[in-house]
Amino acid sequence: MSEAFVSLSNLTLSYGSTVAVPNLDLDIREGELIALLGPSGCGKTTTMRAIAGLLTPTTGNIVIDGRDVTRLAANKRGIGLVFQSYALFPHLSAFENVAFGLRLQKLEDHDIRARTDAGMATVGLSGFEARKPAEMSGGQQQRLALARSLVMQPKVLLLDEPLSNLDARLRLEMRTELQRVQKDTGVTMVFVTHDQSEALALADRIVLMKDGEIVQLGTPAQLYSEPATAFAADFMGFENIFRVEAGRLVSDIGSLPMGYSTESKMLAWRPGGVVVGDGPHKARVLASSFAGGHREYVLESQLGPIKADAPIESAEVALGDPVVFDLPQATARPLAP
Amino acid sequence: MSRLTIWVVLGLTLTFLIGPFIIIIFAGASAGESLAFPPHGLSLRWYLKVFTIESFRASFLLSLFLAIFGTISALLIGIPAAYALNRYKLPGDETIRMIVSAPIIVPGIIVGLALLRYLVVPLDFTVTLALFLAHTALVLPYAVRVVSSSLQNLRADMEEAAVLLGCTRLQAFTKIVLPNIRGGVLAAFILGFVTSFNQVPVSLFLSGPGVKTLPIDMLAYMEMTYDPSVAALSALLAFMSLAIVFTAERLLGFSRYV
Amino acid sequence: MFLSTKEGLALALPAAIFSFLLFLVPVGILLSEAFKSDVGWTISGYTEFFSKPLNRTVFFRTLKLGVLVAGTSAIIGYAAAFCIVNLPPKSRGRIFGLVILPLMISPVARTYAWIVILGRTGIVNDTIVGLGLSDTPIRLLFTETAVFLGLLQLFMPLMIISLVSAMENIPRDVIPAARVLGASWFQVFFRVILPLTKEGLVIGGTLVFTGALTAYITPAILGGSKVLMLETLLYQKVNVSNDFVSASVIAMILIVMSFSANLLLKRIATARV
Numbered sequence: 001m002s003e004a005f006v007s008l009s010n011l012t013l014s015y016g017s018t019v020a021v022p023n024l025d026l027d028i029r030e031g032e033l034i035a036l037l038g039p040s041g042c043g044k045t046t047t048m049r050a051i052a053g054l055l056t057p058t059t060g061n062i063v064i065d066g067r068d069v070t071r072l073a074a075n076k077r078g079i080g081l082v083f084q085s086y087a088l089f090p091h092l093s094a095f096e097n098v099a100f101g102l103r104l105q106k107l108e109d110h111d112i113r114a115r116t117d118a119g120m121a122t123v124g125l126s127g128f129e130a131r132k133p134a135e136m137s138g139g140q141q142q143r144l145a146l147a148r149s150l151v152m153q154p155k156v157l158l159l160d161e162p163l164s165n166l167d168a169r170l171r172l173e174m175r176t177e178l179q180r181v182q183k184d185t186g187v188t189m190v191f192v193t194h195d196q197s198e199a200l201a202l203a204d205r206i207v208l209m210k211d212g213e214i215v216q217l218g219t220p221a222q223l224y225s226e227p228a229t230a231f232a233a234d235f236m237g238f239e240n241i242f243r244v245e246a247g248r249l250v251s252d253i254g255s256l257p258m259g260y261s262t263e264s265k266m267l268a269w270r271p272g273g274v275v276v277g278d279g280p281h282k283a284r285v286l287a288s289s290f291a292g293g294h295r296e297y298v299l300e301s302q303l304g305p306i307k308a309d310a311p312i313e314s315a316e317v318a319l320g321d322p323v324v325f326d327l328p329q330a331t332a333r334p335l336a337p
Numbered sequence: 338m339s340r341l342t343i344w345v346v347l348g349l350t351l352t353f354l355i356g357p358f359i360i361i362i363f364a365g366a367s368a369g370e371s372l373a374f375p376p377h378g379l380s381l382r383w384y385l386k387v388f389t390i391e392s393f394r395a396s397f398l399l400s401l402f403l404a405i406f407g408t409i410s411a412l413l414i415g416i417p418a419a420y421a422l423n424r425y426k427l428p429g430d431e432t433i434r435m436i437v438s439a440p441i442i443v444p445g446i447i448v449g450l451a452l453l454r455y456l457v458v459p460l461d462f463t464v465t466l467a468l469f470l471a472h473t474a475l476v477l478p479y480a481v482r483v484v485s486s487s488l489q490n491l492r493a494d495m496e497e498a499a500v501l502l503g504c505t506r507l508q509a510f511t512k513i514v515l516p517n518i519r520g521g522v523l524a525a526f527i528l529g530f531v532t533s534f535n536q537v538p539v540s541l542f543l544s545g546p547g548v549k550t551l552p553i554d555m556l557a558y559m560e561m562t563y564d565p566s567v568a569a570l571s572a573l574l575a576f577m578s579l580a581i582v583f584t585a586e587r588l589l590g591f592s593r594y595v
Numbered sequence: 596m597f598l599s600t601k602e603g604l605a606l607a608l609p610a611a612i613f614s615f616l617l618f619l620v621p622v623g624i625l626l627s628e629a630f631k632s633d634v635g636w637t638i639s640g641y642t643e644f645f646s647k648p649l650n651r652t653v654f655f656r657t658l659k660l661g662v663l664v665a666g667t668s669a670i671i672g673y674a675a676a677f678c679i680v681n682l683p684p685k686s687r688g689r690i691f692g693l694v695i696l697p698l699m700i701s702p703v704a705r706t707y708a709w710i711v712i713l714g715r716t717g718i719v720n721d722t723i724v725g726l727g728l729s730d731t732p733i734r735l736l737f738t739e740t741a742v743f744l745g746l747l748q749l750f751m752p753l754m755i756i757s758l759v760s761a762m763e764n765i766p767r768d769v770i771p772a773a774r775v776l777g778a779s780w781f782q783v784f785f786r787v788i789l790p791l792t793k794e795g796l797v798i799g800g801t802l803v804f805t806g807a808l809t810a811y812i813t814p815a816i817l818g819g820s821k822v823l824m825l826e827t828l829l830y831q832k833v834n835v836s837n838d839f840v841s842a843s844v845i846a847m848i849l850i851v852m853s854f855s856a857n858l859l860l861k862r863i864a865t866a867r868v
Contacts, residue, residue, distance in 0.1 A: 074774045087768035101776035343678040350675045357708030418610035425603030444809035447846040451621035535701040571704035
């Protein structure tokens with residue numbers, strides 16, 4: 001396929017006798033930042049490791065930049081991988097960590113020095129050359145791991161949960177960093193994450209996976225507003241998902257009448273789409289917490305618990321008090337079951 | 338690393354390490370007269386013969402006695418030492434540790450010889466007493482080390498909590514510490530028992546006519562006899578050690594403490 | 596709490612004193628014998644000892660076998676340890692247990708098996724004669740090879756234990772990271788695994804070398820008086836020739852060799868970065 005830079009076809013990946021990924025087809029375009037998103041055990045990390053060559057597929061092919069690498073050993077693929085644990089070499093200095101791959105290629109010493117210095121400058125770690133990884137903070141270690149992969153000028157850069165270990169502020173910094181690197185170098189980046197907000201913020205396209213299969217592939221906007229299935233909706237933050245039967249909204253706990261009709265068999269609302277304080281349905285406030293710009297309620301209704309966000313300006317309803325609410329058609333997202 | 342390579346490497350290594358036993362077990366089960374493998378027919382008669390040899394019975398009992406009581410006495414002075422080294426900041430504790438661990442470093446023959454010449458002969462100890470003292474000294478390092486490691490896993494604030502709830506120090510020790518290091522003590526006992534039972538070099542020098550430990554007796558027997566009974570005896574000894582260790586592992590996950 | 600030093604010492608001292616009196620003192624005296632002679636302190640015991648060719652042969656043979664056993668067990672040990680560490684957890688415990696098993700069994704039994712294997716009517720010879728590779732059985736017992744094999748089997752588990760423990764401390768993912776950066780397995784071993792398991796190698800090496808140096812039963816049974824090692828020579832000096840000065844000299848040499856080996860290995864380990 002001319003458009004695809006990385007092409008996975010008919011890929012089956014197993015651990016011993018357990019099949020983790022049954023039959024995967026995925027095309028990744030050159031220069032894009034794509035996210036493999038999903039809950040634990042969905043196969044995203046397995047797929048990433050297969051691309052890196054750390055796992056041999058049972059069937060199927062992996063083609064990178066026109067070359068079939070399916071049977072090629074991990075040390076010959078020209079791919080970069082930033083591990084979740086960073087996997088820095090504890091016995092080497094920061095400089096030697098970054099230079100490791102270059103030294104293996106037996107380049108000239110001054111060449112290695114130049115590239116390593118440049119690599120460390122790119123991630124803002126100039127001056128740290130003599131430090132050991134143990135003497136660096138978490139954020140610095142991650143940037144070091146990134147530099148180590150980048151100096152190799154890889155065709156594809158893989159990142160395993162790059163933002164998970166970081167606190168909120170570092171997360172923002174790292175996100176900016178990754179986007180900047182990608183823009184500057186144009187390297188194709190694939191990152192694995194279980195956090196939908198990370199995927200939404202960083203990726204050009206998102207691959208949502210479950211049980212080894214692709215549930216939905218699309219841009220962040222598409223996944224955010226138009227999740228295809230109940231699972232996708234749930235994962236992308238639609239916390240109120242109900243079936244539609246005979247003109248009523250139905251859950252495992254009970255049902256409520258709908259004031260409108262719809263062809264879809266399932267409807268979903270984001271907490272922000274639920275109207276609190278005005279509507280035909282009755283509920284009781286089960287939990288209430290202040291979230292800065294809005295208030296988060298959990299309402300106990302005939303459908304079971306409903307997660308609802310109310311703007312901060314609206315009147316606060318106390319714990320245990322009755323309240324009315326609505327699930328309007330305007331903010332409903334129809335789903336295929 | 339492919340599965341196949343792993344199993345091949347490990348297979349070869351284990352064959353080298355354990356293969357010889359399997360051979361001995363079957364060599365001892367030979368129905369023939371001479372030592373050979375594969376054995377000429379199978380029979381248990383050499384295994385049975387081992388039990389009939391008079392001197393083996395006596396030396397077996399001696400070895401058993403030394404192993405049990407030597408280890409017990411090593412534990413009696415070793416447990417307090419391990420406790421003290423672990424919970425107190427003692428001056429010269431490194432020295433004490435070194436002194437107590439020394440027997441492991443010095444070659445057995447030297448120990449045996451030294452004890453014989455400078456302790457047993459001048460002070461005129463009986464052979465049994467000498468053996469008893471020597472075995473205690475040899476097991477002591479293991480006792481201290483294993484119990485120490487067990488103590489390290491037991492947090493000190495448990496004893497403090499007990500004392501705050503009203504215990505005396507001794508009560509805290511018996512009610513809190515002892516039950517929790519029970520596994521370590523048992524492991525130390527097993528290790529000490531096996532070490533003492535299999536001990537050769539020291540016992541070699543200290544044994545006298547009529548008072549021999551089982552391994553020494555076996556060595557002498559081996560020098561004169563070339564029939565399968567020697568193989569049978571070795572196999573039996575091996576089984577005994579294994580049986581002890583297996584039961585220990587079953588009962589308390591022994592490997593955690595070593 | 597627990598600040599009373601007196602209490603602590605009272606608990607620890609019995610063990611220390613016992614060990615000291617029963618052990619360090621006699622051994623100390625024995626070692627000092629090596630320096631005594633009729634006219635006071637001297638090292639003539641040593642010069643005398645090394646002046647005899649037989650003694651020199653025994654000394655160098657012991658050193659040689661010690662190094663060979665330590666080296667071979669390191670090579671095989673690394674291979675076995677790497678395999679063990681890469682096994683699924685269930686098998687790992689069992690295989691590891693099998694490796695440690697021999698340690699629990701009397702050295703007498705373990706050594707004796709080699710007689711069955713290497714003897715004139717043993718397996719190896721049976722195969723050799725049977726395949727027509729030789730007309731008569733080859734003498735395999737009472738050779739340096741036999742002692743080497745016996746010692747290797749005796750001490751390799753110690754090296755494997757040490758290396759497995761060291762390898763388990765290598766951070767996860769460091770080896771795959773090196774692979775992805777382009778390292779061949781050869782490079783992974785020398786640039787990543789070896790530096791990170793140095794301490795394990797030192798401990799294992801010391802244990803194996805010292806063990807091989809000071810083993811008695813195995814050289815006695817498999818080498819006899821044809822292949823004397825320092826320990827068997829020592830025993831001979833005591834029981835056969837009543838030559839206690841020589842015995843003490845040998846004892847001292849053994850201790851010095853053990854300490855030097857330990858120091859040397861530690862030096863190598865910390866020097867190489």
